[in-house]
Amino acid sequence: MSVSKESLISQLRSGDARALTRAISTVENHSPGWIDLLKQLFPHTGKARTIGLTGPPGAGKSTLVDQLAKHYREQDHTIGIIAVDPTSPYTGGAILGDRIRMQQHFSDPGIYIRSMATRGSLGGLARTTADVASVLDAAGRNLILIETVGVGQDEIDIVRLADVTVVILVPGMGDDVQTIKAGIMEIADIFVINKVDHEGAERVEREIRAMQSLAMRPDNWTPPIVKTMATDGRGIKELADSIASYESHQQNQGLVSQRRIQNWEARLLEMLRDTLLQRAHAAMPNGELSRLAAEVAEHKRDPYSVIEEIAVRIGVL
Amino acid sequence: MSVSKESLISQLRSGDARALTRAISTVENHSPGWIDLLKQLFPHTGKARTIGLTGPPGAGKSTLVDQLAKHYREQDHTIGIIAVDPTSPYTGGAILGDRIRMQQHFSDPGIYIRSMATRGSLGGLARTTADVASVLDAAGRNLILIETVGVGQDEIDIVRLADVTVVILVPGMGDDVQTIKAGIMEIADIFVINKVDHEGAERVEREIRAMQSLAMRPDNWTPPIVKTMATDGRGIKELADSIASYESHQQNQGLVSQRRIQNWEARLLEMLRDTLLQRAHAAMPNGELSRLAAEVAEHKRDPYSVIEEIAVRIGVL
Numbered sequence: 001m002s003v004s005k006e007s008l009i010s011q012l013r014s015g016d017a018r019a020l021t022r023a024i025s026t027v028e029n030h031s032p033g034w035i036d037l038l039k040q041l042f043p044h045t046g047k048a049r050t051i052g053l054t055g056p057p058g059a060g061k062s063t064l065v066d067q068l069a070k071h072y073r074e075q076d077h078t079i080g081i082i083a084v085d086p087t088s089p090y091t092g093g094a095i096l097g098d099r100i101r102m103q104q105h106f107s108d109p110g111i112y113i114r115s116m117a118t119r120g121s122l123g124g125l126a127r128t129t130a131d132v133a134s135v136l137d138a139a140g141r142n143l144i145l146i147e148t149v150g151v152g153q154d155e156i157d158i159v160r161l162a163d164v165t166v167v168i169l170v171p172g173m174g175d176d177v178q179t180i181k182a183g184i185m186e187i188a189d190i191f192v193i194n195k196v197d198h199e200g201a202e203r204v205e206r207e208i209r210a211m212q213s214l215a216m217r218p219d220n221w222t223p224p225i226v227k228t229m230a231t232d233g234r235g236i237k238e239l240a241d242s243i244a245s246y247e248s249h250q251q252n253q254g255l256v257s258q259r260r261i262q263n264w265e266a267r268l269l270e271m272l273r274d275t276l277l278q279r280a281h282a283a284m285p286n287g288e289l290s291r292l293a294a295e296v297a298e299h300k301r302d303p304y305s306v307i308e309e310i311a312v313r314i315g316v317l
Numbered sequence: 318m319s320v321s322k323e324s325l326i327s328q329l330r331s332g333d334a335r336a337l338t339r340a341i342s343t344v345e346n347h348s349p350g351w352i353d354l355l356k357q358l359f360p361h362t363g364k365a366r367t368i369g370l371t372g373p374p375g376a377g378k379s380t381l382v383d384q385l386a387k388h389y390r391e392q393d394h395t396i397g398i399i400a401v402d403p404t405s406p407y408t409g410g411a412i413l414g415d416r417i418r419m420q421q422h423f424s425d426p427g428i429y430i431r432s433m434a435t436r437g438s439l440g441g442l443a444r445t446t447a448d449v450a451s452v453l454d455a456a457g458r459n460l461i462l463i464e465t466v467g468v469g470q471d472e473i474d475i476v477r478l479a480d481v482t483v484v485i486l487v488p489g490m491g492d493d494v495q496t497i498k499a500g501i502m503e504i505a506d507i508f509v510i511n512k513v514d515h516e517g518a519e520r521v522e523r524e525i526r527a528m529q530s531l532a533m534r535p536d537n538w539t540p541p542i543v544k545t546m547a548t549d550g551r552g553i554k555e556l557a558d559s560i561a562s563y564e565s566h567q568q569n570q571g572l573v574s575q576r577r578i579q580n581w582e583a584r585l586l587e588m589l590r591d592t593l594l595q596r597a598h599a600a601m602p603n604g605e606l607s608r609l610a611a612e613v614a615e616h617k618r619d620p621y622s623v624i625e626e627i628a629v630r631i632g633v634l
Contacts, residue, residue: 035621039621042619043616257615261607263614264610267620268606268624272597275624277593280590290578290582293579293582293584296581302360303581304359308592311593315632
């Protein structure tokens with residue numbers, strides 16, 4: 001199928017949206033040839049800027065990303081949006097209502113939106129998101145917005161793979177706001193307080209500033225706090241300006257390549273984990289893992305020697 | 318140090334809280350001998366019931382878990398609480414204010430609280446949480462409450478390892494409530510609507526019921542919706558009753574061992590991944606991964622052949 005793959009790549013490079021969709025699906029589903037496709041696309045990557053946006057549920061992320069994309073579009077950027085949704089562990093499906101709604105806003109081919117609803121059973125979500133971003137990059141999208149719902153560790157891993165990380169907060173988040181911030185405080189290059197006319201906006205801002213006074217970043221950047229009302233577009237230009245300021249700071253301090261190296265290190269580690277696990281799966285007959293799990297659940301064997309046995313069997317111990 | 322390990326285990330088994338703390342730290346930090354410790358504790362495990370509780374930030378989880386622990390304590394259960402906090406990727410630390418506050422509520426040695434603030438660089442959080450639960454189980458705690466902040470994939474993985482999963486929602490969560498529920502709808506054995514006297518409680522309940530009408534569980538259990546005000550203890554008894562009902566349902570349907578086998582399958586898989594990754598790390602000289610990451614970042618090599626090379630080097634390809 002190498003002829004078809006070459007034509008897929010040339011169509012993709014010429015900006016064909018259907019080829020882009022097909023290439024992303026191949027990578028997301030780990031369809032045959034996906035690694036080979038990524039390998040061939042790799043020389044065409046490295047040009048796009050990636051911006052990761054995360055925050056707690058209810059922060060209005062979709063609307064904000066929507067507005068930011070429109071803003072960049074007016075400056076003639078070509079945009080790719082990756083919206084990462086939670087997974088349903090039974091079905092692998094997700095409710096895509098809000099993504100579909102979002103898609104309806106854009107008839108402009110300069111904005112391409114992809115929802116990542118599922119998580120591969122083997123590949124991690126952060127890795128797959130990064131791979132999909134690489135496809136968008138190779139397709140000539142020069143600005144990639146990665147939006148994740150939630151602020152769990154998985155979401156943190158995803159947005160850390162971006163060049164710039166934006167953390168979106170909203171007023172009135174309740175008692176757990178301290179706990180959220182503990183996890184995301186240090187990954188935020190820029191804070192957004194969205195829905196800023198809601199009660200409690202000043203309190204959120206005060207809390208961010210209080211935490212900033214405690215923690216000094218190694219790169220001497222103090223993440224600015226941008227106030228937005230995504231629903232009417234207020235603050236969106238300021239957000240884009242703050243992103244540009246941070247990018248200048250990175251460039252002036254020679255930090256761009258440092259961050260990319262760190263990101264690749266994390267990405268290589270995840271790729272390695274996936275590869276090794278696939279190898280382990282391949283070495284076990286069908287149903288072997290669940291047979292072993294039953295033995296452990298019935299306390300016939302301890303799980304630690306089961307793992308040692310498998311490792312010996314696939315030749316790594 | 319096998320004498321000291323034997324005495325650690327006998328102290329732990331006799332209910333000594335300091336021995337418990339030491340054993341948990343050994344397992345959490347992957348200190349020397351941690352696997353051996355878990356192996357020796359394994360025959361003493363399998364007796365505790367584990368209850369996982371999760372929900373979005375601001376749902377009042379800590380207070381609810383606190384109240385539920387007190388309720389079970391009145392029935393003479395011995396309780397272990399594992400509170401999983403978000404990680405700070407730079408420092409590995411976390412803001413533990415609310416956990417410390419919680420700890421002050423309990424002078425009763427029958428309730429043991431452990432915050433899991435950090436995530437090992439190699440071991441996954443779900444795996445470490447499960448290992449810590451095993452230590453509590455071996456120490457004779459017969460009821461283990463696992464509380465996670467957030468509803469990301471990582472949190473879902475953690476609470477799925479429990480015998481019973483409780484999902485806590487609150488009124489007024491905004492537009493993203495649909496998206497959250499998509500991820501957690503199917504892992505919930507019981508729903509809690511906390512802060513039930515806040516505006517919008519009926520709407521949350523209606524939405525849960527609407528989604529339930531769409532999805533039939535394979536075990537024919539319809540997750541009940543319990544309304545609570547954790548701050549004054551309202552609904553806590555009803556929550557405990559619902560948990561007991563679900564446990565009866567599991568027993569009557571012969572589903573207890575089925576769930577434990579599934580859980581062990583997921584756990585074995587994560588253990589295997591950790592083991593393989595450690596092996597890969599050991600096979601790479603110090604700094605090798607970051608050297609390779611730099612080559613990829615500078616586009617001197619593609620990441621996919623780098624991974625193949627490492628896999629060949631450690632003998633799995």
